[in-house]
Amino acid sequence: MIPASFEYVAPTSVEEALAALTAADDAKILAGGQSLLPVLRMRLNAPETIVDLGRIASLNGIRDDGDAIVIGAMTRHVDVGAAALVKEHAALLAEAVKHLADPQVRHRGTFGGALAHADPAGDLCAPALALGAEFVIAGPAGGRTVAAADFFVDLFETALGEDEILTEVRVPKHTGWGAHYEKFVRVAHQWPICAVAATVRVADGVIADARVGLTNMGSTPLRARAVEEALVGGPATEEAIRAAADHAAEGANPPTDLNGDADYRRHLAGVLTRRAVLAAAAG
Structure with missing residues (x-):
């Protein structure tokens, strides 16, 4: 499909871009276009002006x-x-x-x-x-x-x-922290049904600090704070990490869609958290 007509602006400074946004009644920012261009082509959105940031x-x-x-x-x-x-x-x-x-x-x-x-x-x-x-x-x-x-x-x-x-x-900076991103998809290169971002700092076999983020477990990305609290101060062992991962879905509100229902995603969150933290702790 062909997008509806729009005015195209390609500023070379942030100030010019802000001025273009202010001047337009309905403007969209182009910052790579991997999400915006398909929307325009399907005419799901028809902005008056496109402000391309690529030349700044x-x-x-x-x-x-x-x-x-x-x-x-x-x-x-x-x-x-x-x-x-x-x-x-x-x-x-x-x-x-x-x-x-x-x-x-x-x-x-x-x-x-x-x-x-x-x-x-x-x-x-x-x-x-x-x-x-x-x-x-x-x-x-x-x-x-x-x-x-x-x-x-x-x-x-x-x-x-x-x-x-x-x-x-x-x-x-999280210098020296181990990190891993564990993603579960039905087809390669898809958006994840569920994914877990884990980074941990291990000292003398103990998890001194941990950060765990959840992908596609709610309307926004989430911190698995119950997992973090269970990890910190504990041994970097599979048994301890498995126990902490059981808390992954606490406080989450995962969607139900054609790829899986909410309970399925809660199960995935626990499994993927265990894998991600184990990999991160191993360095």
């Missing part, structure tokens, strides 16, 4: 910023997964990118675009939440920073205003 150089790149690494919103998935800084200080993101869609999407899609899309079945939201990422947002009134726990509001809904732009994501 300042939104692309990864840098070290002391106790955090900073990832520009327009950085391609493939670059996030390959970056030495990410592998060293936020290995969970590098692990998740390996499982994200297919090579074509990883080479065209953007880190910030996927997070702003806020698909609860997306592979990057739960890892970002687990790592305690912060989202830096620019708007007509100035900039602000929103914690991941407050950024994901509901199904495909974030704290971003209609005239705001996600410019970068700050990820606290």
Whole structure:
């Protein structure tokens, strides 16, 4: 199908992009287009203006910023997964990118675009939440920073205003932490029926700290806090990790659809959490 007609704007600065958003009555941001373009082609949405962020150089790149690494919103998935800084200080993101869609999407899609899309079945939201990422947002009134726990509001809904732009994501360093992303799909390259993002710090055979995020277990990504609490201070053994993983679905509200009902996803969450934490603890 062919999209409805729209005005196309390709600014070269964040300021120009904000001005274009403010000037339009109905605008959508193009930040890779892996989700937006199919919607436009099927005419499920017909915005007046498309604001393409692809020419804004300042939104692309990864840098070290002391106790955090900073990832520009327009950085391609493939670059996030390959970056030495990410592998060293936020290995969970590098692990998740390996499982994200297919090579074509990883080479065209953007880190910030996927997070702003806020698909609860997306592979990057739960890892970002687990790592305690912060989202830096620019708007007509100035900039602000929103914690991941407050950024994901509901199904495909974030704290971003209609005239705001996600410019970068700050990820606290988790240097030396083991990490693993365990994903269950019915067909290769699909969105996960359920997935678990786990990163743990082991010291002398004891789990000193743990972060566990759940994908597609509610309308937003979730932290498996009961699992984290059960893990911390316990031995990094299969028996202890299995017992902690039994709490994975506590507080979750998984959907029921053609891929599986809520109870099936609760079962998967426990199994995948055990696998993910075991792999992360093994380094």
